[in-house]
Amino acid sequence: MRATRPHLFVGQDEAPIAFTTSVGNAVRLAAVDLAAARLGLQVGLTLADARARVPELEVHPQDDHADLDWLERLADGCVRYTPSVALDPPNGLVLDIAGCVHAFEGERPLAADVEARLARRGVLVRHAFGDTPEVACALARFAGAPAPDEKRAVRRLPVAALGLDEDATGALARAGLKTVGDVMTRSLATIAARFGEAAATAVRRLNGEVHRPIAPRVSMAPIAVERRFAEPIARTDYALEVIAALADDAARQLGERHQGGRRWEVRLFRADGQVQRLRVETGQPTRDTALLMRLFRERIDALADPLDPGFGYDLIRLDIALAETLGASQLKLEGGKLVQGSAEDAGMAELVDRLSTRLGRERVRRFAPRDSHIPEQAELMLPAAAPPRVGNWPVPAAGEPPLRPIYLFDPPQRIEQVMHEVPDGPPRRFRWRRTVHEVARAEGPERIAGEWWRRHDATIPTRDYYRIEDRRGRRLWIFRHGLYAEQDDPAWYVHGLFA
Incomplete structure (x- = not known):
């Protein structure tokens, strides 16, 4: 288990660098490089005091998003050592190297390789080994150097290594508990009663009694x-x-x-x-x-x-x-006749794969059924390369026209001046797109109730759908949004066109 802490390395001939952040009404130092640290600058110092001490200080605003992006890029590079790499923001990485050190002939050569690679990118690393992620991180941040005796080194760490908030850390210090060892000598029940359960849990983690597995950024591939x-x-x-x-x-x-x-x-x-x-x-x-x-x-x-x-x-x-x-597939039957649909399916799958790879996964899509009886919500547009969803499309009876059109308007288009049978009969005449349509044939209604279980706070009007054909042969799918028992004057809409 390792923890790394990146620092910006600056040569002696270069100006010291510091990053600032706003804390209340003051601008304070959030990070300093080695050159600035050698000149006595510390995190938390106001920018005015820092400039008074070091006039040549080079200042940049802190960018937390850029820091996290940099940390993630470092984590991507560390995947060469182990697939289990986790972030420990704002400046740490945790590597689970159990079973991965054989390629480097031991832990120390592996750590040396990490240091050498990051040094070439201007990153100074502090690392430590530990039986748990918490121990490795605490030793890396507060011990300053790898320790031969892990337990003894943990006990010498300051109470800040427990990772508690400032109030709890200050309370421990005021109580005379300066190191982790001082806290470990006390009863955990007493620690929990005086400083909170979080303090007792932190002690158990550094003591190895509680183990919290790391959450790798990338799940291990099968x-x-x-x-x-x-x-x-x-x-x-x-x-x-x-x-x-x-x-x-x-x-x-x-x-x-x-x-x-x-x-x-x-x-x-x-x-x-x-x-x-x-x-x-x-x-x-x-x-x-x-x-x-x-x-x-x-x-x-x-x-x-x-x-x-x-x-x-x-x-x-x-x-x-x-x-x-993936089971065995038979491409040909005896006599050389192709299995029905096998060649066509394979060719279509290969075409979809090539288009998805060339144009992008999200640019090649297909329809998939969705468990909803609302027409505009009955299908989804998914990437063609995505795993198929469970469900089947409704198939009309042989010789019968489709019950619903392929193309739907989004949103449905309002129609006006509707003449229809009262109370819930089909339309006889209506005006749509500045054109009057005389209905020659009508089928329906197909009554669809709203999904009331999704909206308990409102009454959802019922839809009555009709397949109609006007005197010019155009076929439309229209619906009345609401019954007369539900509304005084329900509105009518065109939802789709049949081919």
């Missing part, structure tokens, strides 16, 4: 394969060959599980710490490496910025984030 390189590779063509080999390895593992992948993600780790991602998604589970490589090439061609190896990739990883059951 199947992950990777290739590390002693010398970084700087050719994109060769990187694609490596991806193809990784896809073959992943396909073999999927075959053993009788599964196929639907969401494939490649991460290319550059030697300078940059992480580049390529992600493709298929509408059906697949183990076809040739198909995947075509999709990955389509994805690369669609990138606004082409892949830039920089100084080279030293790690390439392929994750299968979503896998589903």
